[in-house]
Each structure stands twice: as C-alpha cells, then as structure tokens.
Amino acid sequence: MTLIQKFKQENIFTEEFIKLLHKKMLDDVWSWAGSFRRSNKNIGGHWTKVGVDLKGLLDDTNYWVENETYPQDELAIRFKHRLVNIHCFPNGNGRHSRLMADIIMGSIFKKPLFTWGKENLVGKSKTREHYISAIRLGDKGDISPLIEFARN
Template identity: 50%
Template sequence: MLSEAFVLELHKRLFGSVWKWAGTFRRTEKNIGVDPIQVAIQLRQLLDDAKYWVEHGTYSPKELAARFHHKLVFIHPFPNGNGRHARIMADAVLTKLLNEPAIDWAGGYRLEAMNKRRDQYIAALRAADGHDISDLLEFVGA
C-alpha cells in the first residue's frame, strides 16, 4: 500500500470516471505543492518514511496518519483531488496496516463545504506547513 503504484491506482479509481488524467502526477505549478519535478522524488521519500514509522512504531497510529496526510497534501501530487485522496490514504494506512479505526475527518460537518470544521482543517494544515503539527493532531483526535 505504501508504494507509488498504490497511490496512483487509488487516485485513478477515485476519479478516473471524472478526469481522464486521474492517476497521473501533476506537471504544472500550483499555489499549493512542491515543484512538479519534485513530486515523484518527495513522494518516494514520504512512502519510505511512512514504512519506517509503521515498522518502528515511531508515532501513535493517529499521529502517524496525521503526519502522513499532511506531507501527502503538501506534496500535492495531482492536479486536483489531493485532499480527498490523501484523507483516504491516511485512513487506509490506519485501517489496513495498523488495524485502527479511520479518522472522523468531517466530525459531523460536511468537510467539502465551507464551514468551521473545514476552516479548522485548512488552518491546521497551514500550521503543519510551518512545522507545528499540534493543531492537526487535535483535529484528528490524536
């Protein structure tokens, strides 16, 4: 599951009927995300890190999932669908690799809509961009 092939396949299965480019990496700059030429390299690094974290119990399961989710959306591998894809990836790691329950991302709200939960989510990701993970840990209930 912690492989480039799985990451691409999940995006393709989620969005393949909507976008013909689903399951292929971003090739243009966006205001969020690393330089497109860095996407595959940084994703490889993240997947290697995540494998190490899982094998060595570096973090609690929820903290691992939160850190993994943030890094994945920070890389922003795809032109669109990054948030939804990376939330499902984090839940897949929790439920399939760690035998833990999934994160309650929406917390009773509609996370895709504009509301207070969505604002907290984006603010917590921004804080994590600045290397403060604490709000995101609180958000996921770690």
C-alpha cells in the same frame, strides 16, 4: 487481483498504489485521474519533484511503521500532511490524502478510521476553516491540531 484488493503495507506505500487509489476515486470526474501533475501549483514543489518527494515520504513512512517512531494516529496524520503538501495530482489531493490516512489506520494498524470533523469538508464551512487552519499549523511544525481535528 489489483493492489487495491491487497491492502498490505508493502503495497500501500508504493507510487503505484497512490496513483491507483486516486484513479479509482476520481476516474468518473477527471480523465487524467491517477496521473501526477505536470505543472506547478500554489501548493507543492516543482512538478518534476513529485515522484522523488513521494519516494522520500513512502520510505520515511515505512521506517516510521517499522520503528514505531510515532503513535499510530500521529503517523497517519503526518503522512497525510506531507502527502498533501507534495500535491501529487492537479486536483483531488485533499480527498485522496484523507482516504490514505484512513487506509493506514484501518489496514495497517487495524484501528477505527478518522472522523475528519464529522462533516463534508469540500464546501465552505466552519469545519473546513478549522481543517485548513490545522493544515497551516502543521506547515509551521505543530501537527497536533490536525490530529485533534481528524479524531473529533
């Protein structure tokens, strides 16, 4: 049995799960799916920091769940926002981070998944612009537009 089959908190918030999910999602598209980046991008810190930055996020999120630091929606979206900004992989970080937020809602909190603007976010669209502007506001410290977007 793989970790993907056992969607439990102690499995979900591990580097192994993060990589395995990316691999399962995108293996058909990219042979390197599931491997951390080894070069620098416009988003995210130096590539050598991906593993430690992710460890910090996973530790923080475990603490938030245990201590109910944030409402459930906010916790999942804060996780998603930080995950995409670490930018673990060369590509596919957006799709992966949105699915991770849904896994947190569904598997940890047993609540309905997000709608993510009810549209395909990959192409150019008003919805995509709305999504990116909500990410940018999150970068400035206001997470509520991204929560609102994900729920509407």
